[in-house]
Amino acid sequence: IDLSIEQGEFELYYQPQVSVGNNEITGYEALLRWRQKDGSFISPAEFIPVAEDTGLILPIGEWVLRRACEEAKHWDKPLRLAVNLSPVQLGHTDLPRLVHQVLIDTGFPPARLELEITETAMITDMARSTFILRQLKALGVSIAMDDFGTGYSSLSTLRAFPFDKIKLDRAFMGELEDNTQSRAIIRAVLSLGESLSIPVLAEGVETVDQLNFLREQGCDEVQGYLLGRPNRRALPLSQESVEIAKAG
Numbered sequence: 001i002d003l004s005i006e007q008g009e010f011e012l013y014y015q016p017q018v019s020v021g022n023n024e025i026t027g028y029e030a031l032l033r034w035r036q037k038d039g040s041f042i043s044p045a046e047f048i049p050v051a052e053d054t055g056l057i058l059p060i061g062e063w064v065l066r067r068a069c070e071e072a073k074h075w076d077k078p079l080r081l082a083v084n085l086s087p088v089q090l091g092h093t094d095l096p097r098l099v100h101q102v103l104i105d106t107g108f109p110p111a112r113l114e115l116e117i118t119e120t121a122m123i124t125d126m127a128r129s130t131f132i133l134r135q136l137k138a139l140g141v142s143i144a145m146d147d148f149g150t151g152y153s154s155l156s157t158l159r160a161f162p163f164d165k166i167k168l169d170r171a172f173m174g175e176l177e178d179n180t181q182s183r184a185i186i187r188a189v190l191s192l193g194e195s196l197s198i199p200v201l202a203e204g205v206e207t208v209d210q211l212n213f214l215r216e217q218g219c220d221e222v223q224g225y226l227l228g229r230p231n232r233r234a235l236p237l238s239q240e241s242v243e244i245a246k247a248g
Helices: 002-006 044-054 057-072 095-106 119-123 126-138 154-160 180-196 208-216 239-247
Strands: 010-019 025-035 080-084 113-118 142-148 165-168 200-202
Touching: 010 057, 025 044, 025 057, 044 057, 057 080, 057 095, 080 142, 095 113, 095 126, 113 119, 113 126, 119 126, 119 142, 119 154, 126 142, 126 154, 142 154, 154 180, 165 180, 180 200, 180 208, 208 239
Parallel strands: 025 080, 080 113, 113 142, 142 165, 165 200
Antiparallel strands: 010 025
């Protein structure tokens, strides 16, 4: 894995995040892909756990952040860039210094950077995690809680730190049509976000019915194959996606 950075096998793909209100792109999430020499891809689900266990996630994470900021700086529009942080990165005391240095080196505006962390990344040491996150917010970046609703203590985690966004886990979208409990949870999360004045983004949106339900329930943003697949470049919405969003 460590040679893959040097050999240029890692690539970043960007998936659009879309406002439910006006159907416009609000930002892109940077997604890491590992392309082998034969052109095939190794799933992040396979190599990320190995990288975390070996500590290689630290140089990989730095490469992702730096490359994403460098590429996003040249986008046609100054949209938000969302980058995932590993629990290992969050547990590293040098993280705020690293983020600050990358922002300086790349000249990327902190206000455009959104760092995504999962609840499980925080619960090991809540006090330490919130301290590091507060240092990150002091740099001017925003913090989103990723995969919300799948952990053991989402509400207490939300109470421990003033998150700028809640990202509803994609698992709820997959169960939306056949599971009344999933619909109830989505409604509850959206209501919670509204009461706390925290915008909610729903991941994994793949059907018009899902989009319609989210719009009816007051969801702020969506992300998923229905409106845009990950691409090497930060592409605008296709005409088909625009029509789908408006029709929904």
